Amino acid sequence: MDLDEVDRKILAILQADGRAALSEIARRLDMGTATIHERTNALEEEGYIREYRAVLDPDLLGRNEVGFVRVNTTAGRSSEVAERLVEVTAIQEIHELTGDADLLLKVRVADRRELTELLREIGQYDGVEDTATDVALRSVKEEHTLRIDHE
Known part of the structure; x- marks a missing residue:
């Protein structure tokens, strides 16, 4: 599926407000609701829209400690370890890397005690050789949207 300008505008609107009614999108784009409904479907x-969800405030929910954990695994086991780490709810992101570490995790916890427990848990996973952690002093920018260029 090739995205045209209307598709890109629909994606931009939904990314900014996942609760935007199709009738509102149609009004903003000066199109029929049925057309917007078909395009959105x-x-x-096609997988351009994966899901609709609310972005929650971690500070208000008491999850304001952010850490980045570099994980080194036994040779050839990084994908296996990554797939098992998917189940750990405190881990927000898992990236397989090139370079000095095999995996990079972004974790969000309530406090340092919880971070210590999480690191202990990760360190006990079969296939994990060692970890190194950086704790964020403050988060200057956390983006949850993708740039949608108009071609």
Whole structure:
């Protein structure tokens, strides 16, 4: 599916407000609601839209400690370890890397005690050789949206 300008505008609107009604999108784009409905369904079916969700405030929820954990694994086991770490709810992101570490995890916890427990748990996973952790002093920018260029 090739995205045209209308598709990109729909994606931009939904990314900014996942609760935007199709009728509101249609009004903003000066199009029919049925057309927007068809296009949105196609964007969902093609995988451009993965899900709709609310972005929660971690500070208000008491999850304001952010850490970045570099994980070194036994040779050839990084994917296996990554797939098992997916189940750990405190881990927000898991990236397989080139370079000095095999995996990079972004974790969010309530406090340092919880971070210590999490690191102990990760360190006990079969295939994990060692970890190194950086704790964020403050988060200057956390983006949850993707730039949608108009071609």
